[in-house]
Amino acid sequence: MIVITTPTGSIGRQVLDTLLEGDEPIRVIARDPSRLPERVRERADVIAGSHTDRDVAMKAFEGADRVFWVVPPDHSTTDVEAYYLDSTRPACEAIEAHGVRQVVAVSTMGVGIEKNAGHLSAARATDELIADTGVAYRALRPPTFMENLLRQIDPIRNQGMFFLPQPADRVLALVATRDIAAKAAELLHDHSWTGYEGVPVISPDAITPDDMATIMSEVLERPVRLQSILPEAHRQNMLGRGASEASAQGLADMATAQNNGAYDEEQRTARPGPTGFRQWCEEVLKPAVLG
Template identity: 30%
Template sequence: MRIAVTTPNGNVGRHVTRMLVRAGVRPLLLARHPRSVPDELARHVEVAPADSREPDQVVAATRGVDAVYWVDPPAASADPLADYARATEAITTAVTRNGIARVVFQSSVGAEKRHGAGEIDGLAATEVALDGLGVDVTHLRCGYFFTNLLLDIESVKSGRLQTVLPVDVPMSWVAPRDIAEVAALTLLNRDWAGRRVQAVHGPDDLTWSQVAAILTDELGRDVVVDRITDEARYEQFLAVGMPPAMAGAVLGMSTGLRDDFVPEQERSVVTTTPTTLRAWIRGDLLPALRDAPG
Protein backbone atom coordinates (compact mmCIF):
# COMPACT_ATOMS: atom_id res chain seq x y z
CA MET A 1 0.00 0.00 0.00
CA ARG A 2 1.43 3.34 -1.06
CA ILE A 3 0.64 6.01 1.53
CA ALA A 4 0.96 9.77 1.07
CA VAL A 5 1.38 12.15 4.00
CA THR A 6 0.67 15.87 3.83
CA THR A 7 2.24 18.49 6.13
CA PRO A 8 5.09 16.05 6.92
CA ASN A 9 6.86 18.64 9.08
CA GLY A 10 3.74 19.63 11.03
CA ASN A 11 2.90 18.93 14.66
CA VAL A 12 1.13 15.71 13.68
CA GLY A 13 2.56 14.91 10.26
CA ARG A 14 6.16 14.60 11.44
CA HIS A 15 5.08 11.87 13.87
CA VAL A 16 2.90 10.12 11.28
CA THR A 17 5.87 9.99 8.91
CA ARG A 18 8.21 8.41 11.44
CA MET A 19 5.60 5.93 12.65
CA LEU A 20 5.01 4.71 9.11
CA VAL A 21 8.75 4.41 8.54
CA ARG A 22 9.10 2.35 11.72
CA ALA A 23 6.27 0.14 10.49
CA GLY A 24 8.25 -0.65 7.33
CA VAL A 25 6.35 1.70 5.02
CA ARG A 26 8.09 4.08 2.63
CA PRO A 27 5.66 7.01 2.70
CA LEU A 28 5.32 9.62 0.02
CA LEU A 29 5.64 13.07 1.59
CA LEU A 30 3.88 16.01 -0.04
CA ALA A 31 5.83 19.13 0.86
CA ARG A 32 5.69 22.71 -0.35
CA HIS A 33 9.41 22.92 0.34
CA PRO A 34 10.94 19.47 -0.23
CA ARG A 35 14.32 20.56 1.16
CA SER A 36 12.65 21.05 4.55
CA VAL A 37 12.30 17.29 4.95
CA PRO A 38 15.05 16.23 7.41
CA ASP A 39 18.08 14.54 5.87
CA GLU A 40 17.75 11.63 8.29
CA LEU A 41 14.51 10.63 6.55
CA ALA A 42 15.80 10.88 3.00
CA ARG A 43 16.47 7.20 2.34
CA HIS A 44 13.26 6.08 4.05
CA VAL A 45 10.73 8.25 2.20
CA GLU A 46 9.77 9.65 -1.16
CA VAL A 47 9.19 13.38 -1.47
CA ALA A 48 7.00 15.18 -3.98
CA PRO A 49 6.72 18.97 -4.24
CA ALA A 50 3.10 20.03 -3.77
CA ASP A 51 1.15 22.91 -2.30
CA SER A 52 -1.93 21.42 -0.67
CA ARG A 53 -4.05 24.30 -1.99
CA GLU A 54 -3.11 23.63 -5.63
CA PRO A 55 -5.20 20.83 -7.18
CA ASP A 56 -2.91 20.26 -10.17
CA GLN A 57 0.12 19.87 -7.93
CA VAL A 58 -1.64 17.47 -5.56
CA VAL A 59 -2.99 15.41 -8.46
CA ALA A 60 0.47 15.12 -10.00
CA ALA A 61 2.08 14.21 -6.68
CA THR A 62 -0.43 11.49 -5.71
CA ARG A 63 -0.56 9.38 -8.86
CA GLY A 64 -0.36 5.71 -7.84
CA VAL A 65 -1.24 6.45 -4.21
CA ASP A 66 -3.57 4.04 -2.39
CA ALA A 67 -4.18 6.04 0.80
CA VAL A 68 -3.52 9.58 1.98
CA TYR A 69 -3.24 11.33 5.31
CA TRP A 70 -4.73 14.71 4.52
CA VAL A 71 -4.39 17.93 6.48
CA ASP A 72 -5.95 21.19 5.32
CA PRO A 73 -3.16 23.74 5.76
CA PRO A 74 -4.04 26.63 8.07
CA ALA A 75 -5.55 29.72 6.52
CA ALA A 76 -2.98 32.13 5.15
CA SER A 77 -4.97 34.90 3.50
CA ALA A 78 -7.60 37.52 4.18
CA ASP A 79 -10.26 34.97 3.18
CA PRO A 80 -9.63 31.91 5.38
CA LEU A 81 -12.63 29.85 4.31
CA ALA A 82 -11.60 30.33 0.69
CA ASP A 83 -8.21 28.87 1.61
CA TYR A 84 -9.94 25.82 3.06
CA ALA A 85 -12.12 25.54 -0.04
CA ARG A 86 -9.01 25.43 -2.22
CA ALA A 87 -7.53 22.65 -0.07
CA THR A 88 -10.81 20.76 -0.27
CA GLU A 89 -10.77 21.05 -4.04
CA ALA A 90 -7.19 19.78 -4.12
CA ILE A 91 -7.85 16.58 -2.16
CA THR A 92 -11.19 15.78 -3.79
CA THR A 93 -9.76 16.30 -7.26
CA ALA A 94 -6.77 14.08 -6.48
CA VAL A 95 -8.95 11.34 -5.00
CA THR A 96 -11.25 11.40 -8.03
CA ARG A 97 -8.65 11.58 -10.78
CA ASN A 98 -6.16 9.16 -9.21
CA GLY A 99 -8.62 6.67 -7.80
CA ILE A 100 -7.31 7.03 -4.25
CA ALA A 101 -9.37 4.57 -2.24
CA ARG A 102 -8.71 5.62 1.36
CA VAL A 103 -8.37 8.95 3.12
CA VAL A 104 -7.61 9.71 6.76
CA PHE A 105 -8.50 13.35 7.31
CA GLN A 106 -7.30 15.45 10.24
CA SER A 107 -10.45 17.27 11.25
CA SER A 108 -11.44 18.82 14.58
CA VAL A 109 -13.90 18.53 17.38
CA GLY A 110 -16.58 20.99 16.36
CA ALA A 111 -16.71 20.02 12.70
CA GLU A 112 -19.91 18.17 13.47
CA LYS A 113 -21.60 21.58 13.89
CA ARG A 114 -20.96 22.21 10.17
CA HIS A 115 -21.45 25.97 10.60
CA GLY A 116 -20.70 28.63 13.19
CA ALA A 117 -17.25 27.53 14.41
CA GLY A 118 -14.90 29.83 12.54
CA GLU A 119 -12.03 28.10 10.75
CA ILE A 120 -13.44 24.74 11.82
CA ASP A 121 -16.21 25.36 9.29
CA GLY A 122 -13.55 24.90 6.61
CA LEU A 123 -12.72 21.46 8.00
CA ALA A 124 -16.41 20.60 8.10
CA ALA A 125 -16.69 21.47 4.42
CA THR A 126 -13.78 19.12 3.64
CA GLU A 127 -15.52 16.35 5.58
CA VAL A 128 -18.72 16.83 3.59
CA ALA A 129 -16.87 16.89 0.27
CA LEU A 130 -14.93 13.71 1.05
CA ASP A 131 -18.10 11.97 2.17
CA GLY A 132 -19.60 12.69 -1.22
CA LEU A 133 -16.87 10.80 -3.10
CA GLY A 134 -17.92 7.31 -2.02
CA VAL A 135 -14.41 6.31 -0.91
CA ASP A 136 -13.28 4.93 2.44
CA VAL A 137 -12.70 7.92 4.70
CA THR A 138 -11.97 8.40 8.39
CA HIS A 139 -12.37 11.85 9.90
CA LEU A 140 -10.21 12.35 12.98
CA ARG A 141 -12.07 14.82 15.21
CA CYS A 142 -9.18 16.09 17.32
CA GLY A 143 -9.32 17.99 20.60
CA TYR A 144 -7.38 21.12 21.50
CA PHE A 145 -3.68 20.60 20.80
CA PHE A 146 -1.23 20.85 23.70
CA THR A 147 1.09 22.53 21.21
CA ASN A 148 -1.23 25.54 21.02
CA LEU A 149 0.50 26.63 24.22
CA LEU A 150 3.68 27.03 22.19
CA LEU A 151 1.94 29.60 19.98
CA ASP A 152 1.73 31.91 22.97
CA ILE A 153 4.97 31.01 24.69
CA GLU A 154 5.55 34.58 25.89
CA SER A 155 2.33 34.39 27.90
CA VAL A 156 3.41 31.05 29.33
CA LYS A 157 6.75 32.57 30.32
CA SER A 158 5.03 35.56 31.92
CA GLY A 159 2.66 33.28 33.83
CA ARG A 160 -0.51 34.90 32.53
CA LEU A 161 -2.70 33.15 29.95
CA GLN A 162 -5.86 34.53 28.37
CA THR A 163 -8.93 32.87 26.88
CA VAL A 164 -12.43 33.82 25.80
CA LEU A 165 -13.73 30.51 27.16
CA PRO A 166 -15.13 29.97 30.65
CA VAL A 167 -12.10 28.97 32.72
CA ASP A 168 -13.93 26.19 34.60
CA VAL A 169 -15.60 24.37 31.70
CA PRO A 170 -13.72 21.20 30.64
CA MET A 171 -12.78 20.39 27.07
CA SER A 172 -10.61 17.77 25.41
CA TRP A 173 -6.85 18.45 25.21
CA VAL A 174 -4.60 16.15 23.17
CA ALA A 175 -0.96 15.59 22.27
CA PRO A 176 -0.27 15.75 18.51
CA ARG A 177 1.81 12.58 18.80
CA ASP A 178 -1.28 10.71 20.01
CA ILE A 179 -3.24 11.97 17.00
CA ALA A 180 -0.44 10.70 14.79
CA GLU A 181 -0.61 7.27 16.40
CA VAL A 182 -4.32 7.01 15.68
CA ALA A 183 -3.74 8.25 12.14
CA ALA A 184 -0.90 5.82 11.40
CA LEU A 185 -2.77 2.85 12.81
CA THR A 186 -5.85 3.79 10.80
CA LEU A 187 -3.81 4.09 7.61
CA LEU A 188 -2.25 0.67 8.19
CA ASN A 189 -5.49 -1.07 9.16
CA ARG A 190 -7.10 -2.63 6.08
CA ASP A 191 -10.18 -3.89 7.91
CA TRP A 192 -12.31 -0.75 7.93
CA ALA A 193 -14.42 0.60 5.11
CA GLY A 194 -16.94 3.32 4.38
CA ARG A 195 -17.25 6.56 6.34
CA ARG A 196 -15.92 6.68 9.88
CA VAL A 197 -15.58 9.39 12.51
CA GLN A 198 -12.86 8.85 15.10
CA ALA A 199 -12.63 11.40 17.88
CA VAL A 200 -9.22 11.88 19.48
CA HIS A 201 -9.92 13.38 22.90
CA GLY A 202 -6.61 12.99 24.73
CA PRO A 203 -6.41 11.47 28.22
CA ASP A 204 -8.63 13.94 30.12
CA ASP A 205 -11.04 16.78 29.66
CA LEU A 206 -9.36 19.79 31.27
CA THR A 207 -10.53 23.25 32.25
CA TRP A 208 -8.30 26.25 31.66
CA SER A 209 -8.01 26.57 35.44
CA GLN A 210 -6.69 23.01 35.65
CA VAL A 211 -4.24 23.71 32.83
CA ALA A 212 -2.94 26.74 34.72
CA ALA A 213 -2.56 24.67 37.90
CA ILE A 214 -0.62 21.94 36.07
CA LEU A 215 1.63 24.55 34.47
CA THR A 216 2.21 26.09 37.89
CA ASP A 217 3.30 22.71 39.28
CA GLU A 218 5.54 21.79 36.37
CA LEU A 219 7.14 25.20 35.78
CA GLY A 220 7.67 25.91 39.46
CA ARG A 221 6.12 29.36 39.28
CA ASP A 222 2.61 30.76 39.32
CA VAL A 223 0.59 30.60 36.12
CA VAL A 224 -2.89 32.12 36.06
CA VAL A 225 -5.54 32.32 33.35
CA ASP A 226 -7.78 35.33 32.73
CA ARG A 227 -11.02 35.27 30.79
CA ILE A 228 -11.20 38.21 28.40
CA THR A 229 -13.98 39.46 26.16
CA ASP A 230 -14.46 38.40 22.58
CA GLU A 231 -13.89 42.00 21.53
CA ALA A 232 -10.56 42.19 23.36
CA ARG A 233 -9.32 38.99 21.73
CA TYR A 234 -10.44 40.19 18.31
CA GLU A 235 -8.53 43.45 18.78
CA GLN A 236 -5.45 41.49 19.84
CA PHE A 237 -5.59 39.51 16.60
CA LEU A 238 -5.91 42.68 14.56
CA ALA A 239 -2.99 44.23 16.45
CA VAL A 240 -0.64 41.42 15.36
CA GLY A 241 -1.62 41.91 11.72
CA MET A 242 -4.44 39.47 11.12
CA PRO A 243 -6.93 40.60 8.47
CA PRO A 244 -10.43 41.04 9.94
CA ALA A 245 -11.87 37.91 8.32
CA MET A 246 -9.01 35.79 9.63
CA ALA A 247 -9.30 37.30 13.10
CA GLY A 248 -12.99 36.47 13.13
CA ALA A 249 -12.39 32.93 11.90
CA VAL A 250 -9.73 32.23 14.53
CA LEU A 251 -11.90 33.70 17.27
CA GLY A 252 -14.85 31.65 16.02
CA MET A 253 -13.04 28.40 16.75
CA SER A 254 -13.45 29.24 20.44
CA THR A 255 -16.74 31.11 20.51
CA GLY A 256 -18.46 28.59 18.25
CA LEU A 257 -17.77 25.75 20.69
CA ARG A 258 -18.42 27.73 23.84
CA ASP A 259 -22.16 27.58 24.44
CA ASP A 260 -23.67 24.15 25.16
CA PHE A 261 -21.49 22.36 22.62
CA VAL A 262 -21.16 18.60 23.15
CA PRO A 263 -18.86 16.55 20.89
CA GLU A 264 -20.61 14.01 18.69
CA GLN A 265 -18.47 11.20 20.11
CA GLU A 266 -18.25 10.78 23.85
CA ARG A 267 -15.09 9.94 25.74
CA SER A 268 -14.47 6.19 25.71
CA VAL A 269 -11.63 3.69 25.39
CA VAL A 270 -11.83 4.30 21.64
CA THR A 271 -11.46 8.07 21.80
CA THR A 272 -9.10 8.41 24.78
CA THR A 273 -5.35 8.63 24.16
CA PRO A 274 -2.56 8.31 26.74
CA THR A 275 -0.20 11.30 26.75
CA THR A 276 -0.96 13.62 29.66
CA LEU A 277 -0.45 17.36 29.71
CA ARG A 278 2.19 16.91 32.42
CA ALA A 279 4.15 14.50 30.24
CA TRP A 280 3.93 16.83 27.26
CA ILE A 281 5.08 19.80 29.34
CA ARG A 282 8.15 17.87 30.51
CA GLY A 283 9.02 16.54 27.07
CA ASP A 284 8.14 19.50 24.85
CA LEU A 285 7.20 22.71 26.62
CA LEU A 286 10.07 22.89 29.12
CA PRO A 287 12.74 22.44 26.40
CA ALA A 288 10.99 25.08 24.27
CA LEU A 289 10.98 27.50 27.20
CA ARG A 290 14.70 26.89 27.76
CA ASP A 291 15.41 27.59 24.10
CA ALA A 292 13.15 30.63 23.83
CA PRO A 293 14.96 33.99 23.67
CA GLY A 294 14.71 36.40 26.57
Protein backbone atom coordinates (compact mmCIF):
# COMPACT_ATOMS: atom_id res chain seq x y z
CA MET A 1 0.00 0.00 0.00
CA ILE A 2 1.28 3.44 -1.00
CA VAL A 3 -0.09 6.51 0.81
CA ILE A 4 -0.10 9.82 -1.09
CA THR A 5 -0.42 13.13 0.74
CA THR A 6 -1.42 16.39 -1.02
CA PRO A 7 -3.12 14.45 -3.87
CA THR A 8 -4.52 17.68 -5.35
CA GLY A 9 -1.27 19.63 -4.99
CA SER A 10 1.05 20.50 -7.86
CA ILE A 11 3.45 17.62 -7.16
CA GLY A 12 1.22 15.15 -5.31
CA ARG A 13 -1.33 15.19 -8.13
CA GLN A 14 1.34 14.25 -10.69
CA VAL A 15 2.77 11.51 -8.46
CA LEU A 16 -0.72 10.09 -8.03
CA ASP A 17 -1.44 10.20 -11.77
CA THR A 18 1.65 8.09 -12.43
CA LEU A 19 0.99 5.58 -9.66
CA LEU A 20 -2.62 5.08 -10.74
CA GLU A 21 -1.32 3.64 -14.00
CA GLY A 22 0.05 0.66 -12.04
CA ASP A 23 -1.77 -1.99 -10.07
CA GLU A 24 -0.48 -1.34 -6.54
CA PRO A 25 -3.00 -0.40 -3.85
CA ILE A 26 -3.16 3.39 -3.39
CA ARG A 27 -4.50 5.38 -0.47
CA VAL A 28 -4.82 9.17 -0.51
CA ILE A 29 -5.41 11.70 2.27
CA ALA A 30 -7.53 14.67 1.18
CA ARG A 31 -9.07 17.51 3.16
CA ASP A 32 -11.88 17.67 0.61
CA PRO A 33 -12.36 14.34 -1.21
CA SER A 34 -14.87 15.98 -3.56
CA ARG A 35 -11.95 17.79 -5.21
CA LEU A 36 -10.44 14.48 -6.29
CA PRO A 37 -11.16 13.34 -9.86
CA GLU A 38 -13.72 10.58 -10.14
CA ARG A 39 -11.13 8.07 -11.36
CA VAL A 40 -9.11 8.67 -8.18
CA ARG A 41 -12.13 8.14 -5.93
CA GLU A 42 -12.93 4.93 -7.83
CA ARG A 43 -9.39 3.54 -7.84
CA ALA A 44 -7.90 4.69 -4.51
CA ASP A 45 -8.83 4.32 -0.86
CA VAL A 46 -9.64 7.88 0.27
CA ILE A 47 -9.11 9.11 3.84
CA ALA A 48 -10.78 12.45 4.54
CA GLY A 49 -8.93 15.01 6.66
CA SER A 50 -5.58 16.71 7.07
CA HIS A 51 -2.50 14.51 6.83
CA THR A 52 -0.93 16.67 9.57
CA ASP A 53 -3.61 15.48 12.02
CA ARG A 54 -2.47 12.60 14.26
CA ASP A 55 -5.68 10.59 14.08
CA VAL A 56 -5.83 10.93 10.30
CA ALA A 57 -2.20 9.88 9.87
CA MET A 58 -2.69 6.92 12.18
CA LYS A 59 -5.68 5.74 10.17
CA ALA A 60 -4.09 6.35 6.79
CA PHE A 61 -0.71 4.73 7.52
CA GLU A 62 -2.21 1.49 8.88
CA GLY A 63 -1.22 -1.30 6.51
CA ALA A 64 0.95 1.02 4.41
CA ASP A 65 4.54 0.24 3.55
CA ARG A 66 5.36 3.39 1.53
CA VAL A 67 4.41 7.06 1.97
CA PHE A 68 4.79 10.16 -0.18
CA TRP A 69 5.04 13.10 2.22
CA VAL A 70 4.70 16.85 1.62
CA VAL A 71 4.39 19.59 4.23
CA PRO A 72 1.50 21.72 2.95
CA PRO A 73 2.31 25.44 2.55
CA ASP A 74 0.99 27.84 5.16
CA HIS A 75 2.06 31.47 4.81
CA SER A 76 0.06 32.45 7.91
CA THR A 77 2.36 30.60 10.34
CA THR A 78 4.02 32.57 13.13
CA ASP A 79 7.03 30.21 13.28
CA VAL A 80 8.21 28.57 10.06
CA GLU A 81 10.40 25.81 11.49
CA ALA A 82 7.91 24.95 14.23
CA TYR A 83 5.17 24.70 11.60
CA TYR A 84 7.19 22.26 9.47
CA LEU A 85 8.10 20.11 12.47
CA ASP A 86 4.68 20.19 14.12
CA SER A 87 3.07 19.22 10.79
CA THR A 88 5.39 16.22 10.43
CA ARG A 89 5.42 14.83 13.99
CA PRO A 90 2.05 13.04 13.59
CA ALA A 91 3.39 11.31 10.48
CA CYS A 92 6.53 10.24 12.31
CA GLU A 93 4.43 8.76 15.10
CA ALA A 94 2.31 6.88 12.58
CA ILE A 95 5.39 5.70 10.66
CA GLU A 96 6.79 4.12 13.81
CA ALA A 97 3.46 2.75 15.04
CA HIS A 98 2.61 0.99 11.78
CA GLY A 99 6.07 -0.05 10.62
CA VAL A 100 6.09 1.95 7.38
CA ARG A 101 9.16 0.82 5.43
CA GLN A 102 9.87 3.70 3.02
CA VAL A 103 9.12 7.43 2.87
CA VAL A 104 9.70 9.77 -0.06
CA ALA A 105 9.28 13.47 0.73
CA VAL A 106 9.73 16.82 -1.00
CA SER A 107 12.51 18.71 0.77
CA THR A 108 14.95 21.23 -0.68
CA MET A 109 18.30 21.49 -2.40
CA GLY A 110 21.01 23.35 -0.54
CA VAL A 111 24.33 23.14 1.29
CA GLY A 112 24.97 25.04 4.52
CA ILE A 113 21.27 25.79 5.05
CA GLU A 114 20.75 24.16 8.44
CA LYS A 115 20.34 27.57 10.08
CA ASN A 116 19.23 31.06 9.02
CA ALA A 117 17.89 30.04 5.59
CA GLY A 118 14.19 30.39 6.30
CA HIS A 119 12.00 27.75 4.67
CA LEU A 120 15.12 25.88 3.49
CA SER A 121 16.30 25.38 7.07
CA ALA A 122 12.82 24.27 8.12
CA ALA A 123 12.70 21.66 5.35
CA ARG A 124 16.11 20.31 6.32
CA ALA A 125 15.03 20.04 9.99
CA THR A 126 12.01 18.05 8.80
CA ASP A 127 14.34 15.63 6.99
CA GLU A 128 16.16 14.91 10.23
CA LEU A 129 12.89 14.39 12.10
CA ILE A 130 11.70 11.79 9.58
CA ALA A 131 15.10 10.09 9.37
CA ASP A 132 15.23 9.76 13.16
CA THR A 133 12.29 7.31 13.00
CA GLY A 134 14.63 4.81 11.33
CA VAL A 135 12.44 4.53 8.22
CA ALA A 136 14.15 4.21 4.84
CA TYR A 137 13.98 7.79 3.60
CA ARG A 138 14.59 9.63 0.36
CA ALA A 139 14.43 13.42 0.66
CA LEU A 140 13.87 14.88 -2.80
CA ARG A 141 15.93 18.06 -3.04
CA PRO A 142 14.63 20.45 -5.70
CA PRO A 143 15.71 24.08 -6.20
CA THR A 144 13.38 26.84 -7.46
CA PHE A 145 10.21 25.55 -9.14
CA MET A 146 9.63 26.78 -12.69
CA GLU A 147 5.93 26.73 -11.79
CA ASN A 148 6.50 29.67 -9.43
CA LEU A 149 6.30 31.83 -12.55
CA LEU A 150 2.65 30.84 -12.96
CA ARG A 151 1.92 33.10 -9.99
CA GLN A 152 3.06 36.00 -12.18
CA ILE A 153 0.89 35.36 -15.23
CA ASP A 154 -0.78 38.78 -15.00
CA PRO A 155 2.42 40.89 -15.03
CA ILE A 156 3.96 38.63 -17.68
CA ARG A 157 0.87 38.96 -19.90
CA ASN A 158 -0.02 42.58 -19.24
CA GLN A 159 3.32 44.25 -18.47
CA GLY A 160 5.85 41.98 -20.13
CA MET A 161 7.62 41.66 -16.78
CA PHE A 162 8.40 39.15 -14.05
CA PHE A 163 10.02 39.60 -10.65
CA LEU A 164 12.69 37.55 -8.89
CA PRO A 165 14.70 38.22 -5.70
CA GLN A 166 17.90 37.20 -7.50
CA PRO A 167 20.51 39.22 -9.42
CA ALA A 168 19.93 39.28 -13.18
CA ASP A 169 23.31 37.68 -13.95
CA ARG A 170 23.40 34.92 -11.32
CA VAL A 171 22.90 31.37 -12.53
CA LEU A 172 19.66 30.15 -10.97
CA ALA A 173 18.93 26.49 -10.25
CA LEU A 174 15.49 25.49 -11.58
CA VAL A 175 13.29 22.42 -11.87
CA ALA A 176 9.89 21.53 -13.33
CA THR A 177 7.51 19.91 -10.86
CA ARG A 178 6.87 17.11 -13.38
CA ASP A 179 10.48 15.97 -12.90
CA ILE A 180 10.12 15.99 -9.10
CA ALA A 181 6.94 13.91 -9.39
CA ALA A 182 8.58 11.48 -11.81
CA LYS A 183 11.48 10.88 -9.44
CA ALA A 184 9.09 10.41 -6.52
CA ALA A 185 7.03 7.85 -8.45
CA GLU A 186 10.19 6.03 -9.51
CA LEU A 187 11.34 5.72 -5.89
CA LEU A 188 7.89 4.66 -4.68
CA HIS A 189 7.88 1.84 -7.22
CA ASP A 190 11.30 0.62 -6.02
CA HIS A 191 11.18 -1.66 -2.98
CA SER A 192 14.95 -2.17 -2.78
CA TRP A 193 16.41 1.02 -1.32
CA THR A 194 17.22 1.50 2.35
CA GLY A 195 18.80 4.14 4.61
CA TYR A 196 18.59 7.92 4.37
CA GLU A 197 19.67 9.87 1.32
CA GLY A 198 19.04 13.27 -0.21
CA VAL A 199 18.18 13.15 -3.93
CA PRO A 200 18.76 16.40 -5.85
CA VAL A 201 16.27 16.94 -8.68
CA ILE A 202 17.22 19.68 -11.13
CA SER A 203 16.74 20.82 -14.73
CA PRO A 204 19.48 20.48 -17.37
CA ASP A 205 19.74 24.29 -17.58
CA ALA A 206 22.45 26.60 -16.31
CA ILE A 207 20.78 29.94 -16.98
CA THR A 208 20.46 33.35 -15.35
CA PRO A 209 17.22 35.30 -14.78
CA ASP A 210 18.20 37.43 -17.80
CA ASP A 211 18.49 34.23 -19.84
CA MET A 212 15.04 33.24 -18.59
CA ALA A 213 13.66 36.57 -19.84
CA THR A 214 15.21 35.99 -23.27
CA ILE A 215 13.75 32.49 -23.53
CA MET A 216 10.32 33.66 -22.36
CA SER A 217 10.38 36.48 -24.94
CA GLU A 218 11.23 34.05 -27.73
CA VAL A 219 8.63 31.48 -26.75
CA LEU A 220 5.85 34.00 -26.08
CA GLU A 221 6.82 36.07 -29.14
CA ARG A 222 6.61 39.28 -27.14
CA PRO A 223 9.13 41.20 -25.01
CA VAL A 224 9.47 39.97 -21.44
CA ARG A 225 11.97 41.48 -19.04
CA LEU A 226 13.16 40.71 -15.55
CA GLN A 227 12.69 43.07 -12.64
CA SER A 228 15.23 41.95 -10.06
CA ILE A 229 14.32 42.88 -6.49
CA LEU A 230 16.18 42.66 -3.20
CA PRO A 231 15.17 40.01 -0.63
CA GLU A 232 13.83 42.80 1.59
CA ALA A 233 11.54 43.97 -1.20
CA HIS A 234 10.46 40.36 -1.66
CA ARG A 235 9.60 40.26 2.06
CA GLN A 236 7.54 43.42 1.75
CA ASN A 237 5.74 42.06 -1.31
CA MET A 238 4.81 38.88 0.56
CA LEU A 239 3.53 40.88 3.51
CA GLY A 240 1.38 42.86 1.11
CA ARG A 241 -0.04 39.59 -0.24
CA GLY A 242 -1.11 38.49 3.24
CA ALA A 243 1.84 36.42 4.44
CA SER A 244 2.72 36.51 8.12
CA GLU A 245 5.86 38.29 9.27
CA ALA A 246 7.50 34.93 10.01
CA SER A 247 6.71 33.45 6.60
CA ALA A 248 7.69 36.60 4.70
CA GLN A 249 11.00 36.80 6.60
CA GLY A 250 11.58 33.10 5.96
CA LEU A 251 11.14 33.62 2.22
CA ALA A 252 13.54 36.58 2.30
CA ASP A 253 16.10 34.51 4.21
CA MET A 254 15.66 31.71 1.70
CA ALA A 255 16.32 34.10 -1.20
CA THR A 256 19.43 35.41 0.55
CA ALA A 257 20.74 31.87 1.02
CA GLN A 258 20.11 31.11 -2.64
CA ASN A 259 21.92 34.28 -3.71
CA ASN A 260 24.85 33.36 -1.44
CA GLY A 261 25.31 30.03 -3.22
CA ALA A 262 23.26 27.51 -1.25
CA TYR A 263 22.35 25.61 -4.44
CA ASP A 264 25.68 25.88 -6.26
CA GLU A 265 27.41 22.67 -5.18
CA GLU A 266 24.49 20.36 -5.90
CA GLN A 267 23.70 22.23 -9.11
CA ARG A 268 27.17 21.35 -10.37
CA THR A 269 27.04 17.69 -9.35
CA ALA A 270 23.39 16.60 -9.56
CA ARG A 271 22.20 14.38 -12.37
CA PRO A 272 19.70 16.56 -14.25
CA GLY A 273 16.14 15.68 -15.10
CA PRO A 274 14.76 15.91 -18.64
CA THR A 275 12.74 19.15 -18.64
CA GLY A 276 14.59 22.28 -19.69
CA PHE A 277 13.28 25.80 -19.17
CA ARG A 278 12.52 26.41 -22.85
CA GLN A 279 10.49 23.20 -23.07
CA TRP A 280 8.59 24.13 -19.91
CA CYS A 281 7.84 27.60 -21.30
CA GLU A 282 6.51 26.09 -24.53
CA GLU A 283 4.39 23.43 -22.86
CA VAL A 284 3.24 25.13 -19.65
CA LEU A 285 3.90 28.88 -19.52
CA LYS A 286 2.80 29.79 -23.06
CA PRO A 287 -0.63 28.11 -22.81
CA ALA A 288 -1.15 29.76 -19.41
CA VAL A 289 -0.27 33.22 -20.72
CA LEU A 290 -2.33 32.86 -23.90
CA GLY A 291 -5.22 31.40 -21.93
